[in-house]
Amino acid sequence: MGMIGGGIGSFIGDVHRKAAALDGMIELVCGAFSSSPEKSIASGKDFYLPEERCYKDYQEMIAKEKMLPEDQRMNFVAIVTPNHMHFAPAKLALENGFHVVCDKPMTLTLEEAIELEKIVTKSGLLFALTHNYTGHPLVKQAKAMVANGDLGNIRKIQVHYLQGWLSTSVEKTGHKQATWRVDPSKSGIGGALGDIGTHAKNLVEYITSLKIEELAADLGRFGEDRVLDDDGNLLLRMENGAKGTMSFSQIALGEENNLSIKVYGEKGSLEWRQENPNQLITHWLKEPQKIFTPNGNDLYPEALNSSRIPAGHPEGYLEAFATIYKNFAIHLMAVLTNKTIEKPDYPTVYDGIRGMKFIYAAVESDKNNATWTKF
Amino acid sequence: MGMIGGGIGSFIGDVHRKAAALDGMIELVCGAFSSSPEKSIASGKDFYLPEERCYKDYQEMIAKEKMLPEDQRMNFVAIVTPNHMHFAPAKLALENGFHVVCDKPMTLTLEEAIELEKIVTKSGLLFALTHNYTGHPLVKQAKAMVANGDLGNIRKIQVHYLQGWLSTSVEKTGHKQATWRVDPSKSGIGGALGDIGTHAKNLVEYITSLKIEELAADLGRFGEDRVLDDDGNLLLRMENGAKGTMSFSQIALGEENNLSIKVYGEKGSLEWRQENPNQLITHWLKEPQKIFTPNGNDLYPEALNSSRIPAGHPEGYLEAFATIYKNFAIHLMAVLTNKTIEKPDYPTVYDGIRGMKFIYAAVESDKNNATWTKF
Amino acid sequence: MGMIGGGIGSFIGDVHRKAAALDGMIELVCGAFSSSPEKSIASGKDFYLPEERCYKDYQEMIAKEKMLPEDQRMNFVAIVTPNHMHFAPAKLALENGFHVVCDKPMTLTLEEAIELEKIVTKSGLLFALTHNYTGHPLVKQAKAMVANGDLGNIRKIQVHYLQGWLSTSVEKTGHKQATWRVDPSKSGIGGALGDIGTHAKNLVEYITSLKIEELAADLGRFGEDRVLDDDGNLLLRMENGAKGTMSFSQIALGEENNLSIKVYGEKGSLEWRQENPNQLITHWLKEPQKIFTPNGNDLYPEALNSSRIPAGHPEGYLEAFATIYKNFAIHLMAVLTNKTIEKPDYPTVYDGIRGMKFIYAAVESDKNNATWTKF
Amino acid sequence: MGMIGGGIGSFIGDVHRKAAALDGMIELVCGAFSSSPEKSIASGKDFYLPEERCYKDYQEMIAKEKMLPEDQRMNFVAIVTPNHMHFAPAKLALENGFHVVCDKPMTLTLEEAIELEKIVTKSGLLFALTHNYTGHPLVKQAKAMVANGDLGNIRKIQVHYLQGWLSTSVEKTGHKQATWRVDPSKSGIGGALGDIGTHAKNLVEYITSLKIEELAADLGRFGEDRVLDDDGNLLLRMENGAKGTMSFSQIALGEENNLSIKVYGEKGSLEWRQENPNQLITHWLKEPQKIFTPNGNDLYPEALNSSRIPAGHPEGYLEAFATIYKNFAIHLMAVLTNKTIEKPDYPTVYDGIRGMKFIYAAVESDKNNATWTKF
Structure with a gap:
């Protein structure tokens, strides 16, 4: 998983990281955590990432990760920015072959949402929307x-x-x-x-x-x-x-x-x-x-x-959030190994x-x- | 208190009787408990009333009670019939000098309600609506x-x-x-x-x-x-x-x-x-x-x-209901002894x-x- | 019902009166509400009793009530005094033919309790202990x-x-x-x-x-x-x-x-x-x-x-308390009319x-x- | 973290893994998950571990990990076996320089507990007991x-x-x-x-x-x-x-x-x-x-x-459990970097x-x- 947004001090970025980590199926491997390159890199280090995978922006992250060998690059991006910054990184990630997990609401405008659906469909890639409840x-x-x-x-x-x-x-x-x-x-x-x-x-x-x-x-x-x-x-x-x-x-x-x-x-x-x-x-x-x-x-x-x-x-907020990630990960692992699963159970672009x-x-x-x- | 409606088997009649009794300030002295004269009289006996004050209908009750000496007759009527039977007995009671406690909604129609307000105002008598909560x-x-x-x-x-x-x-x-x-x-x-x-x-x-x-x-x-x-x-x-x-x-x-x-x-x-x-x-x-x-x-x-x-x-439904009766009784006792009280605290014809x-x-x-x- | 103790300001006396009144089966007809004769009489008036039945002490109450015609005298006493004042009035009431409702714990000492049981048994009268819960x-x-x-x-x-x-x-x-x-x-x-x-x-x-x-x-x-x-x-x-x-x-x-x-x-x-x-x-x-x-x-x-x-x-504390009185009253009315009831359901001297x-x-x-x- | 016990199907092993993973500070790197070597290795693979670090028993794990370069070997063991299997692996780990997290109750007998305290003290290593609440x-x-x-x-x-x-x-x-x-x-x-x-x-x-x-x-x-x-x-x-x-x-x-x-x-x-x-x-x-x-x-x-x-x-059971691990990890990282922290906040051998x-x-x-x- 590569993360876009969610640097130090972000509430929802921290939630996504913990939720993704809980079940031991997903590893944070890189990120572009802030619109400020310095803050992005500082955040990445704080999250125990190697410096070379702390990127200064999401464009760099997507470009560089794509150049890594398939078994080393991130499999998907998690987009945890404010609403106006969902569409562009999602589009870029999908167009470069990365699956996407995105926070809600899906986009800034309905037009973007409709456009995004087309991109997802065309890409054949997975897209999860974190309606965590x-x-x-x-x-x-x-x-x-x-x-x-x-x-x-x-x-x-x-x-x-x-x-x-x-x-x-x-x-x-x-x-x-x-x-x-x-x-x-x-x-x-x-x-x-x-x-x-x-x-x-x-x-x-x-x-x-x-x-x-x-x-x-x-x-x-x-x-x-x-x-x-x-x-x-x-x-x-x-x-x-x-x-x-x-x-x-x-x-x-x-x-x-x-x-x-x-x-x-x-x-x-x-x-x-x-x-x-x-x-x-x-x-x-x-x-x-x-x-x-x-x-x-x-x-x-x-x-x-x-x-x-x-x-x-008692299980709580993070566990429910983690279940979205877990179900996405199950689907993704099936896709990566050319298997199919019966009923993927997480919100998608259509819910968005x-x-x-x-x-x-x-x-x-x-x-x-x-x-x-x-x- | 004389009761109109609320014979044996009535939910709300029983509630009114218990609520009125709780604080020891109000005594049930007579009633016309049913549209069936037989049932009315049987109910009254069941409620330990003397036979002569178990009336066959509310018209009889109001007429006969009015003829009793002032210190023996009922002071007010409690109307606990279905909605369509609120207006007529309330009107008759008020026009014969009896104060009224009435269940809600106040009347069958808005026209009746407006008419009733006029009657209450003209009478100078007390009127309580049992918004018990x-x-x-x-x-x-x-x-x-x-x-x-x-x-x-x-x-x-x-x-x-x-x-x-x-x-x-x-x-x-x-x-x-x-x-x-x-x-x-x-x-x-x-x-x-x-x-x-x-x-x-x-x-x-x-x-x-x-x-x-x-x-x-x-x-x-x-x-x-x-x-x-x-x-x-x-x-x-x-x-x-x-x-x-x-x-x-x-x-x-x-x-x-x-x-x-x-x-x-x-x-x-x-x-x-x-x-x-x-x-x-x-x-x-x-x-x-x-x-x-x-x-x-x-x-x-x-x-x-x-x-x-x-x-x-814990106090419950009956206690709250009783508070309406208690506050009405406090007001009524003041009126009967030519005193005034500062802020009567019960719902009135205006709430109705x-x-x-x-x-x-x-x-x-x-x-x-x-x-x-x-x- | 005649009450012993429970004058103005008493918590439990008020509870007993309300509980007894709730179901319309019991009427407070007299009382000796305090060890102070003045306070006793003032209390009785405050509870709307006629002056002649506001007694200055329980001995007077029991003596005078006994002299009233059977259909006018109190049927039972309710003892709501502190613990040390349970036994003596209970004994006197029972020995003079009055049934008893008594607050708990039943007596000051175990000896009194054992003695009281004998008196109850000998009298053949009813004795209820208000374990209200x-x-x-x-x-x-x-x-x-x-x-x-x-x-x-x-x-x-x-x-x-x-x-x-x-x-x-x-x-x-x-x-x-x-x-x-x-x-x-x-x-x-x-x-x-x-x-x-x-x-x-x-x-x-x-x-x-x-x-x-x-x-x-x-x-x-x-x-x-x-x-x-x-x-x-x-x-x-x-x-x-x-x-x-x-x-x-x-x-x-x-x-x-x-x-x-x-x-x-x-x-x-x-x-x-x-x-x-x-x-x-x-x-x-x-x-x-x-x-x-x-x-x-x-x-x-x-x-x-x-x-x-x-x-x-919701029903609450007073309703549960009232159920003790109601079940006692049902039994008492049966006794007074020479009927029997299957299972009287209230705490007795044995519970005491x-x-x-x-x-x-x-x-x-x-x-x-x-x-x-x-x- | 290397785990002892807690193979596939274990309740508490799964809890420890999730709790350790939640905050992104601890990584499961090896394990001896079962007394059955086959099951141990199968479990490790199921938890996405490389085969060479799925050990057939805890003795092997401790021995082989010790031989790894310091920056590659596990830092501590988590012992999640039934009570009778706490003491021996804890002892072996401590004597080979590994810190310990151990489930409760600490040992099978009081004698073992007293002995373990001595070993911990002598070793100068960290020991956490998971009183998770x-x-x-x-x-x-x-x-x-x-x-x-x-x-x-x-x-x-x-x-x-x-x-x-x-x-x-x-x-x-x-x-x-x-x-x-x-x-x-x-x-x-x-x-x-x-x-x-x-x-x-x-x-x-x-x-x-x-x-x-x-x-x-x-x-x-x-x-x-x-x-x-x-x-x-x-x-x-x-x-x-x-x-x-x-x-x-x-x-x-x-x-x-x-x-x-x-x-x-x-x-x-x-x-x-x-x-x-x-x-x-x-x-x-x-x-x-x-x-x-x-x-x-x-x-x-x-x-x-x-x-x-x-x-x-809402946070729940796993989050509280994770806080034990987090506070242990904070202490451990301080120790590993030769820092001290003011008040380590997790249960220790003394609580055990x-x-x-x-x-x-x-x-x-x-x-x-x-x-x-x-x-």
Whole structure:
């Protein structure tokens, strides 16, 4: 793995490195960790890389790695830069034969996303998008329960993703994570919408295997001088007639990373909360509440296969993130050895496009005073 | 207290009797408990009333009680019938000089509500509406916190009231509670909207002291053959610019009585859940989460005055309901002894009108495909 | 009901009155509410009693009530005084033909308890001891589950009853509840042991239908100058070979009223917590955790019969307390009408003796450096 | 890192590998993964090791690695075998100049433990014992709170470590983890006592910085034919006069990995639960309950330094385990570069001896019918 972005002090770069390392299948071999060549090289050394593979920019990295013998060069790049710096390195990597893991939202604009899909398809290479929350064992259990019809026809969905870290104007105090996220030239047309709303959307569609057909969005800009949304409330209508609400926010003071979802069907219902991801709360007609745990009783194989340790030993954010990498690595190793695998299980460029369409639909709906908007 | 409706087997009649009895301030002295005279009288006996004060209908009750000496007759009536039977007995009681406690929603139609307000005003008598959830100590704490500015300007609200008991077509199996609730001639134009949505609305406005300015409502009718809503998702905009979502449902399978609210301000936030009402979860800038308990530390007088027992001894639904009756009784005793009290603390006819307007606004918005509707 | 003790400002007197009133089956008709005649009479008036039935002491009350016609006099007395004032009024009431409800621990000494049992037996009258926590619907469910063998043979028990209100020397600041509880002449030989340890013991034996065979007790006296225990840690051995721990404390700073029990059998296990009494957490071999709720699914009749309101509407401390009174009243009404009932369901004088023996055994064990002591 | 034990299918070997890999500071370079040479080599290949560094036994590994140039050989061994196979490889490694990370309990017997301490001291090498639960950020916060006097003098402790996986006789069905744990020749004189009781003991002493002075232990052997304990209940007395209970079990049916501790002081109290390790529940005199979260507000540096990701992103079992490895690696790198560090923060051989003494004291106390036993 070669990394683009994610130098010293980066939150998400560190997450990607740890997640990739956890299962012992992926090794960080090189990187272009910063737009500053000095910082890039210093970061690489700090990550115990040999100096010759600490590159000053991603162009250099891709060019030089390509020149290495096949069994020595990196197999794929991990792109962990702000949104406006996803497309160009992804394109260059793919065009030079490197597979790609990319953070979300996939691109700055929908146009870039559509273009990227074409490039991926043409290249025949692998592309993973790190919608990390789909890596949790109990999210996979939830998806399997719905897919197997345990809940019956889905009627109602509630999802929210609430954070409070933008409650005050931290972007005016030099807060690095905040600064680029409130800047449309780096974030795109969505603020919290793109940053966390896309996770909420992805989780809904992943668990229910249903597409959101239309939405009505009321976005908020509560922070002083913010041009991008920092809050949003949405009505949802699913393709099967189910209805729901979505709420996301980065001004929900006191919330840390509260991504939660409830799905109600005709025969059962379920609830999952990211902040305590080791419980899946379910209800069934005429039965007491049942709570499932990772590696616990009565789970589907999809959930069992995603747990690393016995029940009662909590796995968390990094483990779920690592599962995206692990599943990508399994697929990649198959490809590298000319094997095929049945069902690669990680988000792809198609999820990325769908996420960008969601951003565009929500922004359009909001401009039209929360009119129903299909996407 | 004389009771209208609420005979043997009635859920809410029993609740009103227990709530009224709890604090030893109110005595049930007579009743017209059923539209069937026989059942009314049998019920009264079952409730240990003397036969002569078990009336065959409310007209008889009001007429005969009025003829009793002032110190023997009932002081007020409690109306606990289905919605379509609120207006007529309330009107008759008020016009004959009896104060009124009435279940919610206040009337079958908005017209009745407006008419009732006039009657109440003209009579100079007391009228309480049993929005019982406002009786919880920690709901009063929440209201006081917002009123005292502890949370700062309110930005975001999430409220839901989720039940699952209409997930299946129980109204087709003779389920008494269900049958009238899905019948527009008895319920009015709102189904779950009137039954529980009004509680959610009332809780929002009670805690925040802010009015909902406009709403966009998407109502669902998931049960077979249902003409009234059994589910609803709403966007909210408050008079101060705050935004929010409301979701209510009676087809949220597995939910028992999940009324929950979150309020986020610029300086703090709070969360309260009816199913575990003895915790008020709060967050404050740069502080760890704090959880308040009834009769616990650091509470406002409004909360302390509403608790009956020491911290750690859970109070529940009946106690909160009883607080409505207790505060009504305090006011009534003042009136009966020609005293005044500073701030009567129970919902009144104005809350009833506001609830009916909410129902009408939501139904109108839903008809217009969730267009923003003021009320 | 005539009340002995429990005047204005008393915590437990108020609890008894509310609990007795809740179900509309019991009426407070007279009282001797204080050792001060003035305070007794003032209290009675405050509770809306006619002056002639506000007595200056319990001797007067029992004497005068006895002289009233049978259909007008009180049927039973409720004794809600500190421990040292239980025996004498109970004896006098029973000897004058009045049934008795008495707070716990039953008496000041074991000798009194044994004597009281004889008096009760001789009188043929009813005697209820208010081990109120056994009134919770889910405690009855737990008992029924064990009794029906659902858990299999019981192997392990954990129970604790933790409070923190004696963490500081509040008894030195005139705190009324504290003052008598730390005084052996009023409390007896047990401090926290008698006040709350007896509740924990009773809960264990009630739920498991097993007797504690022997115990090893290590009592603590952490508060300055305290001669009675304010903390205790015990090992338990049950008559069937099960083992367990008990911990109680009134110096567990921050704890409000944390009575919790876990019972593990060969086939299942359960957990119940008084502070959120509306959940019974269970586990079963090879099944996910199941949580039962009052009036919820799959309950035994014993639990269903003890709930007053639908699932999701929390019942609390007062409701459980009221269930003791309700079941006593049902038995009393049967007796008064010469009927019999199958299984009266409330704690009796035998539970009271067992509680006193527990206190004595724990104190003896503690004196012997936590030697195993049978009782 | 070279690994001893932990071949394919081993639970704890996999945990050690992932924990060591997470922070990118440690690389698995060789191993002797099984007592079967074939299995050892197959395992090594499965872990992507070059064949020449997959050794057939640990003697070979130590001998051959020692012959490699210093900058190529392993720096330390990780011993993840059953208890009876800890001492010999640790001794051999230390005597050949390799640092050691060892799983707990440290050795089979107390004699071995004492001998090992001497070897470690003589060698001047690092020795880490993986009491992994001390790696949690909020456990470090708890320790820091007590150390800084925030809780005042400690009075009461409750700790339990409850599992249910030995509820049935799984050792008779070939369950690998169970088989050696119930066998005294592999486990030592403690069963659950050694396996999990030692964790509970270590957590108590780590958080409170107080030694357990004496204990009274009542051990259970509930599983058919078990000669080692599978359950234990203990009274504790701490060196400062605090008292407490400990309960551990592997027959607590339904429990997964429920390690929980409560510590009560004169000024505050705290509670931590391994199954939801991202909350530290605290109480303070006259304040509402406060809940701390990793990387949340108001934490001590010790806690902040142990979190990897922002608040609200749960870290779990593997992360805490990884913190032991990380802190060991930090110390090791200092040693390798001739630097010193201020306070190495990981459990050492002294914790290992203390754990063995605890096992011996508890077994002795149990033999003497739970007599107080010092250690």
